[in-house]
Amino acid sequence: MAMDSSALLSQPFLFFETPIFTLGTQSVNVIWLAKSTLCLGLMLLVVRWIRHILNTRLLVGLVVNEGDRKLIANLAGFTLLAVGIVAIMQVMGIKFETLALIFGGLGVAVGFGLQDITKNIASGITLMSERKLKVGDLIYFAGGEGRIRDIFLRSTVITSFRGSELIIPNVQLTNNIVEKWGYQAKRGRVEIPLVVEQHSNLVLVTELLLKAASQEPNVLSDPAPKALLQGFGDIGLNFELWVWTDHVDQRSLIRSALNFRIEYLFRLHAIKIPYHPTNNRNLYPAMEAAANPINGSPEAASMPSIHNALIELPYFQYFDELEIRELIEKGSPRYFNPGDILVKQDEYFPFFCVMLKGEVDAIFENEKVSQRLFSLEHRDFFGELPLLLKIPYPTSMRAVGEVVLFTIPEDCFADLLSRYPQIKAAVSEEMLKRQEYIRLCQSSLKKMGLLPEEFDNNPVTWLKSRLMKLWGN
Known part of the structure; x- marks a missing residue:
């Protein structure tokens, strides 16, 4: 409908009632857009409030696990949001056939222009429905590690061990390998790989590795630490120390503390850590130091091996080396x-x-x-x-x-x-x-x-x- 400027000036409210475009049989004007936006905003507030009430009150007595409560609340919110949008559109005069046509067109547009967002939303729905990952789970993935704080449609919020929050697109968690420790997991295993020279005393190496583990306060005695000979490499013997801890979220600190203890004990007892001949020795001061025992150390003299x-x-x-090693282990x-x-x-x-x-x-x-x-x-x-x-x-x-x-x-x-x-x-x-x-x-x-x-x-x-x-x- 065409109107001249003098008519608009004489009747200013006609501007808000003037059709802008049509959706099916429904004319869309400024007032219609304002009503629709207000209804959608109120609906979003109601959905958020319902999610909060479900998570903090209604489900507390029925579902003990916090992750399950958040999952149910998020799914309920998503369902209410979808139903509410359809209901508001119909109340505002858009018929179901028109909605189907609109959503079909949006689907084509999304397929070409918003593929990543669509994939992440689909992954979010997968995470919520399959429940393989839940709020509170401790996970390790390609981009880092931490505990899941919340799962949304497009992304998952993870609290890292540094205290920061990682916003991870959901597709990274559904399409890649994720190591999961479970809800509020604290106990776990820490592995320390290392290499010693070919002619090292394997009984003494085993003893020193287990001694280093026994001296670390965060390492459990049950399950007992294990020293494994994993194989024979080009430059030495490949060992791995396995320890268990009730503070697996601090495993980087525990691994560092054990490395310090192992390096010190190896130097004390002249156990040498080989270096690759093509590498620059200046880049590996710890390895170079470990190759030289602490000469004349009174502590070394007062610490006979087990x-x-x-x-x-x-x-x-009368025990042979293998029997002594088994006993020490x-x-x-x-x-x-x-x-x-x-x-x-x-x-x-x-x-x-x-x-x-x-x-x-x-x-x-x-x-x-x-x-x-x-x-x-x-x-x-x-x-x-x-x-x-x-x-x-x-x-x-x-x-x-x-x-x-x-x-x-x-x-x-x-x-x-x-x-x-x-x-x-x-x-x-x-x-x-x-x-x-x-x-x-x-x-x-x-x-x-x-x-x-x-x-x-x-x-x-x-x-x-x-x-x-x-x-x-």
Whole structure:
């Protein structure tokens, strides 16, 4: 409809009612556009409010997992948004046939001009519906690592370990490999690959790797660290240290701390890390330093290897290198300061303990007395009776000076007794010397109801009969 300027000036409101274009049978003017925009804006606010209410109130008692709550709220919001747009358009006079034509045209336009956005929206719907990735999951992907904070139609927000937020297009998460640790995952494995020279002492390498792991506070003792020989490379032997931690989100820091410890221990014990001959040595100062031990270091002289300490013991002196390496891998050294309590009285400690350094007192305490029953020194061992009888410790074990123990897990101790007669003989001989300790074990069994009233009061005779029942000889 054509109108001259004088008519518009005389009737200014006609401008807002003048048709601009038509959608099907519906004429579109400024007032229609304003009403539609207002309705769409109000609908977006309502959808956002409903999502918030669903996530923070209505679903809290029904769905425990925060990720599932956000997923349901996002899907509900997306559905309401789609239904609301269609409903508003129909209320504003656009018929369904016209809407189908409009959306068909938009589909063609999107297919040519907005392919990336369309792919990301489709990927967002896939993520929300499949639920393979959820809010709170710890993930590692090609572009970085972090925890999923929210999943939207076009992108996913990830909180990195640096504290920043990564806005990742959804297509990157659906079309690429993503390593997932699960909702609020904290425990995980950290791998430390390294190479040592071809002629290195593999037992000592294993020992030092496990020692480095045992000294790192963030490394778990259960599951125990593992030192693996992965293969034979061109310039050396390929090892890998596996450790487990309850702070997997800090694995970069843990890996760095372990690398420092390994490099130091290798230098201390003259374990050399090879470098590739085509590389510039100045680019690898740590490798160059690791090739040179700390000459004359008093610490090196005061730190004999666990390997050497074990083969000096009479019950391990016939072990070959492979057997010693297996023992070192299954056991673990523990370090104590003067006055530390190694094991508390009435506590079950599932380890056989070998004294590598220092002195330990066995202390019996009750309401009336605190008595030292015996002392143990370098090359002695303890823990065999509680393990064999399946009872708590009848005494506390207290460090007199600095103490180094080599602890062997219960199942490994049982395996040693069955495989090596010299260890069984040494254990039997030592146990029979501690009569007062045996009496306390008898008392513990009696309190637990595992000892008949008519048991033999002679501790040596009683223990021999118990060992015959346990070992059959």
